[in-house]
Amino acid sequence: MTPAVSTTAASGAQPDYTSDEMMSIAAARALEDGKRCFVGIGLPSTAANVARRTHAPGLVLIYESGTLGSKPDVLPSSIGDGVLAETADAVIGVPEVFNYWLQPGRIDVGFLGAAQLDRFGNINTTVIGDDYADPKVRLPGAGGAPEIAASCREVFVVVRQSARSFVEKVDFVTSVGHGSGKGDREALGLPGAGPTLVITDLGVLRPDPETAELVLTQLHPGVAVDDVRAATGWELRVSDELTRTEAPTAAELSTLRTLKEASQ
């Protein structure tokens, strides 16, 4: 394995952005112009709105609260902010969002967060602990995620990386990633490609085309492979073609920060 980039931190200089900012901007960059994106609140919404203001003005934002083509001028603080309805091409009821727009596979990218994520991109947002009836931590639950993960053409996951959240096997499969490996989605009859991209505060992971195991393919500036290994609860594989994320541009940072300030 010959990583294409240096696998240690590039420089000791303090960057002028946070790792969360790098994550949001990396996630924004992954969204191609013109795509239809089903947006969860929090990190996904931030990234999608940065993308719309930078390289992807034609990005179509779909929120499960019932808006198609929202163009918010501030970052919504919930998935149901008034600004999402006021700026949408169409406002629809919640059953219609799921039945007419998500379920038939009309959405290109489902943008999800996760409390726990495992080696095959399966997502847990339900309970931490082995006993569902007596959980260590009760999480919010499924929301729209199981069907977003099933039906979108592909899924991007944005999540802060730690050995606690990146586990060998999730305690509860709320939303299916690649199941127990390549071929599982097809066997289950899940139409979308599943998680094709996991963007964290340390780098980017992609499923191995042969096994569907998540593999580190990209490091954010200043991050070493060992940093990512330390923040991963399974024996992390690193791609032969590991690349280095370009640092946020001044324009990207300013867009992100303006959005965030406006939403305070």
Add this chain to the structure above:
Amino acid sequence: MTPAVSTTAASGAQPDYTSDEMMSIAAARALEDGKRCFVGIGLPSTAANVARRTHAPGLVLIYESGTLGSKPDVLPSSIGDGVLAETADAVIGVPEVFNYWLQPGRIDVGFLGAAQLDRFGNINTTVIGDDYADPKVRLPGAGGAPEIAASCREVFVVVRQSARSFVEKVDFVTSVGHGSGKGDREALGLPGAGPTLVITDLGVLRPDPETAELVLTQLHPGVAVDDVRAATGWELRVSDELTRTEAPTAAELSTLRTLKEASQ
């Protein structure tokens, strides 16, 4: 059997209204104020609009084209006239009409026409003749009628009476009345009471409470029982408590004629 009224025509004097007008007005009278009425076009629509302008200003008109609470100022010439949408409390899509409003039994009265009607109130609007694949006459088909007949709390049928249209058994059951008799609706799981009233240009028929067979219970002015028998394709039973329809009032006639003229 001692009919409560004279069973021969009451008078030889020419009335100042037609038998169709008597039918529409008798049908209008049957609609109680405040009821929710699912209205088919033609005779039912005329009657419902007369009712709304006379004794039943609070009658709620529902058209399958997607209007709840239409208050047309002219007689619509189709079930989808613009005036129905413009005057409605709510305009909804066609699937919603059937799924959210008709199917759960929210409608009090379904108001239907018929090409053929049988002794148990079953309705045919599909084909005349024994062979569905090679019909004598191809009729328009089911439209909303099967589910209107199944789900409304009760059904009123408005139809011109003749030995050709009032048959022992319909050639095709498009919409179920009382099936082959009392108890059939319950056995089929049809929630509504079925046809409780059949209003014709000659009189009114109601299902016998014991057998569900349609029985003549009311004669329009100037009509004799024998006239109705001659216009019925089965051996018609006459109620012991046969009554005589009151002739249209001047107000009823003027309302009906004004409506009809305005819609020319």
Add this chain to the structure above:
Amino acid sequence: MADIVSLTDGVGELVRDGDVVALEGFTHLIPHAAGREIIRQGRKDLTLVRMTPDIVYDQLIGAGCARKLIFSWGGNPGVGSLHRFRDAVQHAWPVPLEIEEHSHAGMANRYVAGASGLPFAVLRGYRGTDLPEHTATIKWITCPFTGEELAAVPALNPDVSIIHAQRADRAGNVQMWGLVGVQKEAVLAAGRSLVTVEEVVDELEPVVGQVVLPHWAVTAVAEAPRGAHPSYAQGYYERDNDYYKYWDSIGRDRETFRGWVRDEVLAEGSATEATGDKEGVR
């Protein structure tokens, strides 16, 4: 992004011989101009789908475009029968017409299932009627919770759906209002879609009761002013009730109907070509 095309190109590119084609519009916004364009382009062997095959399908059936009709009510609303439809069913003229017959509730739910990416829909319908005996696409299904038996109908997924709307913007976002029928479902259920509109505008001013179809859910938009005539477009023109009565006299007789195709449908096409009118209809 929906393409903005001429009606001629829209029908030419999206409607193919043998296709399953739905033209929807419940009394309001019936895509008549598109129907005439299909006749002009001589499409054959179509399976026509429509809840209310009124005179728009009487025309297509009479012109021999269809081999099958999937429907729930075939009449001339407020007038009487569809004579071309009857002639095809009763006498196989000009070609035999297979029929697949449902109720409105069944058809509406078939579109809903199609729009929802489901293979079937469930409804309380058909029970006790003679329809299931003659229509293979009505089956029964048992509720896994209550054991109750209900009707099931398969999804409708036309190869192409055509609707008429009041307006679109230049990106192809479509706006309609008034009675909206099953048009959204028909478009979302279809593999391809063509929306004819009264006008293409710079900006869609919001209207009470509007339904908006985003440009990415529509294949093509064609301007066709008065394209719903003789039905109506709320806010643009009224229903031409006289035309529906007039149609009875045209449709009643085979030769009169042929004359209508020659004089009114084909001539409309020639006139359009001659003037180079890009909308393709008057």
Add this chain to the structure above:
Amino acid sequence: MADIVSLTDGVGELVRDGDVVALEGFTHLIPHAAGREIIRQGRKDLTLVRMTPDIVYDQLIGAGCARKLIFSWGGNPGVGSLHRFRDAVQHAWPVPLEIEEHSHAGMANRYVAGASGLPFAVLRGYRGTDLPEHTATIKWITCPFTGEELAAVPALNPDVSIIHAQRADRAGNVQMWGLVGVQKEAVLAAGRSLVTVEEVVDELEPVVGQVVLPHWAVTAVAEAPRGAHPSYAQGYYERDNDYYKYWDSIGRDRETFRGWVRDEVLAEGSATEATGDKEGVR
């Protein structure tokens, strides 16, 4: 005709101990005033139904009104956890809370089935997840046409559904606009319904995007100005994002929460009684 009642009477008459109760409103138009009134009236053993049991149900659960929760996402949106919900699930405080857990798609379809008078709904959902193992109300059903297996969920038919809307007229016709969530379905699925509104007006001026519930589909309407606070009512007031953050500090601790019930919920009731305010809320 819907009755126009006070909030106190509406909740008093329509919500009964042991009922299955849905309060709906997806981020927008959450019926918070009605939720506090339920706490004041000391209802017990409720089965609470709601797609997003956010702070309105954290309050009801913390106050001990509920024995069961049927839901799909229980969090404080944009802030974090629901501490009263967590405390009930993890420590049975103040009473044990049974849960029945679905996805949004499943819950939405359960309401649709309920509103449609069907015993169940079909969706492409849950496949491969651990939810069916723990939720008895997820089963599988086979398409009678294609043989494909899909998820089935039973209808939700609450004893009573409560929603908040912008306006009603004096007959009880209800008008709402903006994000309308599953409120129509929740009302139509329920045996009884209570709609709190910002104001009762003489006439409902049409609004773009409106959903109108006719008076005969609603049991009772109660005026409750600012009745959705801290959520929002489009056209009336904005979402109080600070309150959602503030709630984190209240809900986090049992005693602080009890103080909130005493000082803000019960006191609101006394203030109302003292002033004889017929709306029953500030």
